[in-house]
Amino acid sequence: MAVLAIDQGTSGTKALVVADDGQLLSIAETPLRPDYFDGGGVEQDPAALLDSVLETGRRAIAQAGTPVSAVSVANQGESVLAWDRESGRPLSPVIVWQDRRADPQCLALAPDRRRIEQRTGLVLDSYFSAPKMSWLRDNITRRGVVTTTDSWIVHQLTGAFVTDRTTASRSLLADLDDGGWDAELLELFGLGGEDMPEIVDNDTIVGSTDAFGASMAVGGLIVDQQASLLAQHCLTAGTAKCTFGTGVFLLAHTGAVPVRSGVGLTSSVASTIRKSTGYCLDGQVYTAASAVRWLQDLGLISGPRELDSLAAADSAGAKCVPAFAGLAAPWWRSDATASFTGMTLSTGRGQLIAAVLEGIAAQTAELVDATIFDLGHPLSSLRVDGGLTASERLMQATADLTGLPVEVYPSVHATALGAAACARVAWEPSISIEEALGPRAPARVHEPRWSRERATEFREQWRAAAEANLPRGVHDVRS
Template sequence: MTGPVLAVDQGTSGTKALVVCPERGVIGSGSAPVRPRHLPGGRVETDPHELLDSVVTAGRAALADAGEPVTAMGLANQGETVLAWDPRTGAPLTDAIVWQDRRAEEICEELGPHAEELRETTGLPLDPYFAAPKMAWIRRRLTREGVVTTSDAWLVHRLTGGGAFVTDAATAGRTQLLDLDTVDWSPRALKIYGLAGERLPRIVDSAGPVGTTSLFGGADVPLTGLLVDQQAALLAQGATEPGAAKCTYGTGAFLLAHTGDRPRRGGSGLVGCVAWRLGGRTDYCLDGQVYTAASAVRWLTDLGVIGGAADLDPVGSAVPDAGGVTFVPALAGLAAPWWRGDVRGSLTGLGLDTTAGHLVRALCEGIAAQVVELARAAGGELGAPLASLRVDGGLTRSALLMQTQADLLQLPVEVSALPDVTALGAGVLARLGLEPALSLRQAVPRWRPAAVYEPRITATEAAERMGAFRAAVTALVDGGR
């Protein structure tokens, strides 16, 4: 059995690192903030150096907290965040354009005639959320020098001292440049995006040695696990069989449902993508996104309505319901299943008697209602409704949001007892990379919910509340045409 491993989750607003022992669990932790810049025109950028520094800082803090060496490292990444960089020196040539950024909308509009072909090839709809539109924008507007990749390839290159130029199959699947059937770069997709001559990272399994790093001090540590963040959470939640689903409530909310060893390209509006590739075998999943979850809470905080996420429950519990207020928190557009990045949020039903509590409840209902739409779409694709939903992420600390989720979903919501689930998924892969004979069942921590929220309202009331939300979304979508 391997010793402890270092598991790192490099996220949008921060990096979390854990030292995980297969026998004792988490024995060390560390974190470091990341401060993305939100600019006019839907632009969101981050200094690449801050991403790398956060990985090193969080990792060193976790190792110091554990007080013992590790045998390997796993890294989870943001997925669709991209930058251009010099492969000889590792120096960034641009800022990192974050997954939330909308600047590539013009490219997506231009490529509209190719939308169906791209969806059939890659499983992804044509939307600036994904990496390829941003990569093409960088090439058109910023620089033709160096390479342009997702952030993981740059981080791995820097961590390994230039020794590796790779990306895992699931992260490659977030670009809209991966053939979903062959799990290799698609020459046709590259041509459509004007990226045919680009030098792209080698696609590797999610578990296996890709190099070593000395940036954490002490002995070199093998890097043996790589995966995009939401798939890492899916793995750590134990959702490894077809039909199992999870939702992570972070900056956005992301629902993934495991679909087995064949890709799906249904008409529900969900994304078909790679879950992970292990030992050359690819597992697939369906993916749905809510662009603003914790970021919507931050927005309400910036307005002074609440003091922070910790205020959701006390402020929201001061009133019995949303008081007729409906909030569609599409503050960065609507993702799955609508794919209307041009649409912006709405607050309706306001009155002189509307309080901060009503706004908080309406926000919780707006986030939860979008997740309901994703869960129903996933059930339709799978041919059977979900039986329950496993959840993780910072916003699961809000009992109000979780109860609202169970009420509108009309299903049990099981909150993970394990903190930092995405990092734990990276740790699972680090172990598998060192011990390929291990099975997923042996490597994945046993599922233990810390709490289970059961629906407290009737199906009729849930349908009424969902109907009000859908009517508000329809008004937005129709008004934006």
């Protein structure tokens, strides 16, 4: 059977048709660009988002020229909107996961922070769904339902009102241990009485659609980062992957038991397939490809393909903390801003580009260290995917600063391929997720070249720059 996998992301929507032997039959992509506002607002047009899903899906199927049995959707995870359940009409913009306008909602819940974090495995931060839902209710509309984008997209396709376990676990509204909506948490966020979608496993068929042409089943729903965790064969405790996309997202599988982080990471559901739930730790860097786009907007590069040719081999002492949308794990400081330090009159374009790439790698290394602390043992390697893995300069910097071999996934479409595997296990109850995924082999491996001493010195300097740039007198989640 062939399946259609849709990866609905922040910067665009991809649709892949994948044969049952894993062969990629077609790819279609539609770019999307969020709107950024003063005050930390980040929004998307729901109509454009839905059009991108339908248009890319139809193009991919037309190009593949083969019948498709099922479609899966990988979603952004924490982006939300209000919409009318009767008509499906959106009642608000999509409030994107990067949006920071819900910070006051989190501040108001500070006395309940420990209780919320213990129950959900997450950090009380506006990155997650519930604060944005609360802000939307307070500032945009009280009408309709307010959900993550996946529920709206699936409703448009099938009429069902559902979300999956991985997405629910990213909301601050679900109990991590039992996986269900928590009435007390809903009340805390001012969402008591809201109509919440049914939570389904990641191998569930939720309906059918003819939106892409011939009728096909819809199932295997999953968060984008958990989809790439599957694609990278991170199925057992201690395996970890890192996706370099709009941001950087490191997830490490922790097995059948959730691990509450002691150093500012979050814990959520990795997947629930064949009635078996696995959990993962994760940490985020808010700006990666978006930092590269900033370089592009300034005219320092014409596009990501120029990164390796224009970046200097040595940043010559320049350091960048690319906190253009704040610092996520392990700091959780939305008030942090980006900075450059160590520059002189001899610092040129190449050194600035190199500093941005090394800054992204340095933040990633902080996530690796936090993951190792929580796991209680070292990682043997870091499996990576996403569009920015095309930059060998960035991947080498990541290997140098983490001290780990960096294994690059052979496709830039890991999320969609993980979603395709979910669609297969949803459609074919007799196969395992391992069979649906097929074999794994990295396209290339970057071994660390820097000495431990050099990496340590760089990271200490970078960390000092990051700490020096934090506004004082504000609560740090790690305290």
